[in-house]
Amino acid sequence: MxxxxxxxxxxxxxxxxxxxxFNQPNSYIYGLDLNAETIERAxxxxxxxxxxxxxxxxxxxxxxxxxxxPIHITIDYINQLQTIPVTTEKIVTDVSSVxxxxxKVAKQIENPNIKFIGGHPMAGSHKQGIEAAxxxxxxxxxxxLIPARDGFESQIAILKELLKNTKSYFxxxxxxxxxxxxxxxxHFPHLIASSLVHQARNxxxxxxxxxxxxxGGFRDITRIASSNPDxxxxxxxxxxxxxxxFLDEWIEEMDKVKGLLETDQRGDVREYLDxxxxxxxxxxxxxxxxxxxxxxxxxDIFDQPGELYKVIKRLAEYELNITNIQILEIxxxxxxxxxxxMQTEEEQLAAMKVxxxxxxxxxxxx
Ligand SMILES: NC(=O)c1ccc[n+]([C@@H]2O[C@H](COP(=O)([O-])OP(=O)(O)OC[C@H]3O[C@@H](n4cnc5c(N)ncnc54)[C@H](O)[C@@H]3O)[C@@H](O)[C@H]2O)c1
Ligand SMILES: O=C(O)C(=O)C[C@]1(C(=O)O)C=C[C@@H](O)C=C1
Numbered sequence: 605m606x607x608x609x610x611x612x613x614x615x616x617x618x619x620x621x622x623x624x625x626f627n628q629p630n631s632y633i634y635g636l637d638l639n640a641e642t643i644e645r646a647x648x649x650x651x652x653x654x655x656x657x658x659x660x661x662x663x664x665x666x667x668x669x670x671x672x673x674p675i676h677i678t679i680d681y682i683n684q685l686q687t688i689p690v691t692t693e694k695i696v697t698d699v700s701s702v703x704x705x706x707x708k709v710a711k712q713i714e715n716p717n718i719k720f721i722g723g724h725p726m727a728g729s730h731k732q733g734i735e736a737a738x739x740x741x742x743x744x745x746x747x748x749l750i751p752a753r754d755g756f757e758s759q760i761a762i763l764k765e766l767l768k769n770t771k772s773y774f775x776x777x778x779x780x781x782x783x784x785x786x787x788x789x790x791h792f793p794h795l796i797a798s799s800l801v802h803q804a805r806n807x808x809x810x811x812x813x814x815x816x817x818x819x820g821g822f823r824d825i826t827r828i829a830s831s832n833p834d835x836x837x838x839x840x841x842x843x844x845x846x847x848x849x850f851l852d853e854w855i856e857e858m859d860k861v862k863g864l865l866e867t868d869q870r871g872d873v874r875e876y877l878d879x880x881x882x883x884x885x886x887x888x889x890x891x892x893x894x895x896x897x898x899x900x901x902x903x904d905i906f907d908q909p910g911e912l913y914k915v916i917k918r919l920a921e922y923e924l925n926i927t928n929i930q931i932l933e934i935x936x937x938x939x940x941x942x943x944x945x946m947q948t949e950e951e952q953l954a955a956m957k958v959x960x961x962x963x964x965x966x967x968x969x970x
Contacts, residue, residue: 606631606766609666611659611681613637613646616699616728617672618737620770622651626739627769634662642734651734660688668766670723671698675706675838682709682720690717695759697723701786701835702842703750703779710752719759722750724782725772726790730831740771747772750779787846791839792854795847797829899952902932903942904965915942918962924955 606628610621613635621633635652636659637643646652656662659681663669671678678698685696696718700706703722710720727745729736747770749760764774777785804822808814840847864872905911912929919926928945946952956966 606668607634607666608632608766609634609636609656609662609669610652611636611662611669611671612673612677613642613651613734613737614672615732615734615736616725616741617670618646618651618734619739619741620670620672620699620725620767622737622739623742623770624766625651625653628766631766634665636662645734651737659684663688663690663694667692667694668763669694669696671696671700674835675700675702675842679705679709682706682713685713685715685718685720690715693717693719693759695763696720697749697763699723699725700842701790701839703748703782705842707750707752707779713752719756720752721756721760721763722748722752722779723763724748724786725770726786727772730828732832732835742770742772745770745772747774748782749774749776750782751776783843783846787843787850791843792847792850794828794831794836795840795851796854797826801826801829899946899949900968901944901946901952901956901959902967902969903944903959905940905942907940912942915944915959915964918958919944919955922954922958924951924958926955 606624608621608624608631610617610633613621614637621635624631625633632654633652634654634656635643635646636656637646643652643655647655656665663685671681673681678700682696682698694717696710697720698706700722701724703724707722710722713720725742725745725747727742729741747767749763751760760776767774800822804814804818861873861876863869864876903915905915912931916926916929925947926944927947928943930943932941932943944955946955952968956968959966
């Protein structure tokens with residue numbers, strides 16, 4: 605039986621243990637959270653089996669400890685491990701978005717019974733808390749692992765086995781590689797998304813209609829600005845050195861682009877956009893959810909009562925089985941996009957044909 609202790613039952617911590625409990629009935633989960641309501645919910649929804657009263661109690665009772673707390677709190681807990689008498693082997697892991705500061709304290713752990721393996725499931729959302737937790741949140745995501753010392757191969761294998769039903773792809777990196785890469789593709793974009801929102805807010809006084817025009821593009825690029833500010837303040841400061849470097853580079857690049865516009869360098873601006881498009885189009889496609897998204901179709905729909913029903917009815921008439929439906933975006937009284945996931949390529953193409961014959965706009969790409 606795996607005895608797991610989860611500290612911090614928020615979006616990430618609760619999603620992980622939900623996955624473990626759901627897929628491994630043989631596991632027993634102890635939980636600790638600062639928020640009493642969260643613990644109540646975790647017990648009520650069977651996400652944990654038992655709550656503990658202290659960090660030390662949980663560490664003593666479990667074989668695997670998962671730290672799902674905000675980064676600065678996780679650092680405090682790792683420091684506490686130094687003073688807890690641990691006499692049997694414990695695998696300790698975390699989920700923090702920044703790894704340099706975590707691994708620095710983890711490497712100071714002297715007790716040979718504590719095998720610390722830093723972890724970061726590279727998936728999440730702008731939501732927070734146990735209510736937003738999903739057991740399939742990490743499906744098809746990369747899950748970074750960083751052992752604090754050499755020689756933890758067997759413990760890494762145990763951890764991967766425990767987490768195998770997350771269906772993530774495990775990859776080992778150094779903390780430096782991790783913080784540089786996540787800095788550029790996750791943390792820095794967050795700063796830019798927030799700055800775009802501020803810019804819109806600043807212009808709104810002069811143009812009160814502006815928010816109505818903040819439609820698809822603006823919403824796409826700024827979704828992450830709706831994330832939990834406490835979490836992101838923590839991330840930006842934990843990865844401060846990288847953020848300052850990326851900001852310097854970005855300001856320099858924007859200055860160059862500004863120069864190109866001011867001096868009417870149309871060809872260069874076109875090339876700038878072109879090179880970005882080529883790189884963006886070549887990025888690996890995101891696969892999410894319980895099924896691969898290869899068999900998705902995207903249908904433009906109008907915001908009218910019964911519209912969803914009509915689409916489903918058309919497909920049901922041809923016995924086409926939809927395995928997943930998602931409304932990607934809908935603006936009041938306007939069109940939106942529906943993502944339908946079909947089980948096979950034949951069904952995907954057949955569904956497209958059926959809906960097009962009923963004058964729907966359908967595409968295979970978002
Ligand atoms: N949100 C994401 O997209 C995402 C993705 C991957 C990793 N992470 C990492 O996951 C960690 C948690 O983020 P989240 O999004 O789940 O946040 P969250 O706010 O949803 O959850 C944090 C939980 O920790 C609890 N907590 C706070 N202080 C505590 C303490 N002293 N003792 C015990 N519990 C305490 C809170 O009550 C809350 O339930 C962070 O380290 C973050 O970097 C976040
Ligand atoms: O999807 C989102 O909302 C996220 O911000 C998730 C995201 C990311 O940048 O991809 C953010 C931080 C985490 O450390 C890992 C994943």
